[in-house]
Each structure stands twice: as structure tokens, then as C-alpha cells.
Amino acid sequence: MRDGFRAWCEGPVRRRDPVRAERLLAAHTLARADAAGRAPLDFALLAAWQCEVLGEAHAPFRTNDAYAKAGRERYGLTSRIQADFAACLREATDPDVPLAARAARAYLDVAFFHPLADGNARAALLTLVHVLAREDIVLPEVGPLQTTRYADDRAGAADLATLVGVLNRRRC
Secondary structure, eight states: OOOHHHHHIIIIIHHHOHHHHHHHHHHHHHHHHHHHTTOOOOHHHHHHHHHHHHTOSOOOOOOSOEEETTTTEEEOOOTTHHHHHHHHHHGGGOTTSOHHHHHHHHHHHHHHHOOSSSOHHHHHHHHHHHHHHTTTOOOSOOGGGOSOOOTTOHHHHHHHHHHHHHHHTSOO
16 A cells, blocks of 8 residues: 555655655654554654654753744643643544544644644654554555644644545545
8 A cells, every 4th residue: 555654755855855855754664663563652752753853862842832834823831731732642542532533633732732842743744644553554645634734723623534534545
């Protein structure tokens, strides 16, 4: 089966930045291996992938407010942010929630908690890949997932879950 993440890295990402493509592919390999090993989805796992993505030795949880979309979105820092984020990530394995919804939710949680100083969109996509890979699912396309998402868009979140299910081409 075609691995849409790998194809995306080998195509448009590599054409734009070969180093970025190699780092994303290395992180993708880690995320899939962690899924195969049933590693629990937590910040430490994301941080390890992010070290590959950024080519850095450490990827700590952010320590101040974060901004995205050219400063149009602000992600505040609260005293409970790490605990709240951890609780959300644990929900990614809830068997009572359909797989497409769990994968979409985990993706959005990473995007909207914005736990890392840099590369949160890439971390969100790797998280989605990991959640699906735990169930032996590989998306044949990821290009349609590469769109702007807003934290207060409930309909957009539901559309993302539907899109993941459609891309999967089987019932999640």
C-alpha cells in the first residue's frame, strides 16, 4: 500500500527542502516503530520525534505563550497545560471512540496545545500517523490534511475526522 506520508516527503517536501524531507522521514520511521511497539502516546514520544524533525538534541515542552499563523493565533501557557495535554493524548487509545475520530483529535490536540517551540504542525501529522499505525493503518494521501486549522472551529474538527476516514478508505 502507498504510504502517503512518505510520498509527501519524497515529493513536495524534498523539492522544497531535502534536509527537511530526510528529517521528517526519520521521524516518521520512529513514529511507526513506536506504534508497532505499542509505545504510549505522550509528550516524551513527541519530543523524540521532534528532535529528529528539527535536528536538535532536545525538544522541551514550551515555557511561554506560543504564536502561529503569523501571530494571528496565540496559545497561552497555563499551570495545567502539560497535564491537560497528557490527558488528551491518552484518549488517543480509547477503544470506545472510532479510530478516525481518535486520530483527528490527537492531531488537533497537538496543533492546538502547541506544546513545542517549533514544528507543531509536523508533530501533529506524525501524531496522526502514529495513532493510525497502532491499528495498522497507513494513509495513501496526506496532502489534503495540509490545510490551516483553527482552534475554535468545531465543524472543521468534525470534517478532519471525516477526511481521515475517507483517506483511510475503510471504516475507522
